[in-house]
Amino acid sequence: MALYHTFLCNLLLGSCCVGAVHTTGVINREAAGDLDTVVSKIAHNYPRKLPCPEDAEILPCVCTFDENMHMDLNCSSVESEDQLATILGSSFPFRNFHKLIIEGNDNLVVLRAGVLGSTTYEVFHIIDGVLEEVESGALSGSYSTATEMMFYNNSINSFPWQEMLLFENLHTLHLQENNITRCPKVKSKSLKKLDLARNPFIYLPVTAFSDTPTLQEVYLDGIGLQELSAGTFFTLSELLMVNMSTNQLTEVHEGAVQFNNSGRHQVYLDYNNISLVAVNAFSGFNSSDEIFLNNNQLTLLEEEVWQPVLQQGVTLYLGGNPLQCGCEIAFIILNSTFLGLIDNSTSCSDGELLVNLDPAIYEQFC
Template sequence: MICLKFMLVVTSILTHVEGASGVTPICPSEEEIFPCTCEVDSTSLLRLDCSDVASENELSMIFNNELPTKNFHSLKITKNDKLKTLPKGVFGKNTFEEVLFIEGALEVVQPEALIGSASTLRKLQIRSHKLRSFPFGEVGYYRNLSKLYLGNNDLDSFPRIVSTSLKELNLAQNPLKHIPAGGLYGMPNLRIVYLYSCEIAEVPAGTFTGLRNLFYLTLADNKLTEIRPYSFELHTKNGRLFLTSNNISKIAKNSINGVSYFLNMNENSVVFLEEEIFRPVLERGAHLSIESNPLACGCDIAWLVRSPNLLAKVEGRSACSDGTLITEQDPTDYIMC
């Protein structure tokens, strides 16, 4: 018995040494995983493609077999209209660092469908499906998950997520309709947030205040008509905010804070470039694009055209309602302002 234990210890040590030496991993045989395919890429990572599976049962049978390799870098399933549900335990004891479902008919991800990868999963993408049910309460168990992309689905309410590992969140193109107050507080380390095309009509004050690492935020193509105080707040260098293609006509003082690289207000209903709102943005170093707005270009822009350094930060074809570019305004025309 002592000899057996000694041999097991030695075997374990040798296994770790062999793994550390950079030995190329080996894919399961074609017969074991058909119709999935496996490849070892140029960086010696195992990548699975199961796009041709015919059902949830077939997917489960493949991964609940005793495969010689259980640790894979990625699993990809694209353009599959057979899978409607990811059931609990579908992947058995196999682990992944990336799981990518792109274009398909997936509607439900059941609790514990991916729990075997709780310590390994870094990126989960379910894009362009019909997803309406997802176990958001489990996200915190995936302690290395940094990217959660669920864009272009049928999620109809803003999820409650608690995760200290998440850095990128994409819920774009879902009919969320609103963001609850404090809806993002459970994800304090977010850096990038995509919420475009979500039918959102209002952003509560302080929604982004606690996200100390946030530098990229887009709520383009929503139903915003006004920006209330403390609606948007970025805290890092290179802060970028995209509010393109809304119907914004009213912007309150102290409503856009911390944008230091780029503010996109194209395709809105802004009439006046009020100094107390836009000067702080430009003075922080941000560039401004405000094309396709009915800008009056009266005395409200005098402060801007008289400040060459700030005017140089106005980008693109940002123009007055009469078609003349803001950057080509003559300062002498504003002497009386």
């Protein structure tokens, strides 16, 4: 911020004499006061929106600059790929932007290599459009600056996955709701959040995330997933959350979801067709962790499967399953701690809530 103050003051000294004398008086009168207030007055009266370029030079793109030193470029209204290349290929007084915004645009199909010219960005926000391809090299100018990439709700089927390792500070990648038909092999030493939801690639290789050691959140909901291989997540020592809801899973195999850190974990498997969960399907869980299995086809809660999970203090969400409530669940009903870890909406196939079942019946008849 100090550099910004100096920058504005220097600009002022280079302006007309009357303005300089007037503003110097302001600075002298308020030198012992709040410098931010003085800078705000100067910035408000100065005619150019530095560090942004002149409006006419970048139309229909719009540049904005805020008090947090964030300079954003909104090119949502560009009329063609050529126009975007012309605008971004022009000379900018300052080239390091915080965010590039292209939202709801029906003209940009390919983000070409070199289209961004010499500009760099921390955040890419290119969403709700018709973008199909991000060419290799299109984002290369931001290898060292990019922290977030949001490319969701487009039609992307080609993305420069081979370059992900070059983005030194990238921590968030949103590519949900595109047309990625094959699970990418992502390599990154910094990525923490990866969202690939609602892409039709169905098959998830066991090594899909083996080269993303810092990953904490993975979203794979609605991808048509039919099977989850054991060990898929085991190498991710920082993983905290996996969302695999709204898929076509029928079984959770042994070793399917393994954690190996002491954080708070959440696993979402709602709205699948799961009828079978193997012993040791879930391991490495801690107290206060949560497993969501709402709206599946579970009929049995086998003691050998679920007692080890409940003993770890994991909360289970099992609403919308056709559960049998005979003696096979006595180990839950007769253990108040276990029963307290079952979500209150969980019911038997006849609709009766587990929390309303009479323990005396299970004591007498089981």
